[in-house]
Amino acid sequence: MIRQYLSRFMTGRYGMDQLNLFLMVTYLVLYLVFFLTGLWVLDMIVLVLLLVVLFRMLSRDIYRRQAENTRFLQIVRPIQHKFRTFRTRMKDREHRYFKCPSCGQQMRVPRGKGRITVHCRSCGATFEEKS
Numbered sequence: 001m002i003r004q005y006l007s008r009f010m011t012g013r014y015g016m017d018q019l020n021l022f023l024m025v026t027y028l029v030l031y032l033v034f035f036l037t038g039l040w041v042l043d044m045i046v047l048v049l050l051l052v053v054l055f056r057m058l059s060r061d062i063y064r065r066q067a068e069n070t071r072f073l074q075i076v077r078p079i080q081h082k083f084r085t086f087r088t089r090m091k092d093r094e095h096r097y098f099k100c101p102s103c104g105q106q107m108r109v110p111r112g113k114g115r116i117t118v119h120c121r122s123c124g125a126t127f128e129e130k131s
């Protein structure tokens, strides 16, 4: 009964996406901080966040909401990518990572081989690097 009503209610409405998920996680984190610190500003921010999430979920302007989500993903993906490469590098103890001094291309060499001559595959520059 409630489920049917809910599914009819949500028909034609936008629902969830990555941006809303992000806002909800932010909401939970800020709510926790508010709970621990009692900062009243957070209480207001949290309320606004919740309203934005509800507004977006129940919105019938699906095209606009999708555009917002796309913009959000465009901002977030490079950050996600940087974070991932950073993590891989932290785990990878076998290689040393650096940028080509002439073109900025990312490169890696095996660690612990002393001073080695590196040849950039991207621009063809040759230079010395500590490994």
Ligand SMILES: [Zn+2]
Pocket: 100, 101, 102, 103, 104, 105, 120, 121, 122, 123, 124, 125
């Ligand atoms: Zn290069």
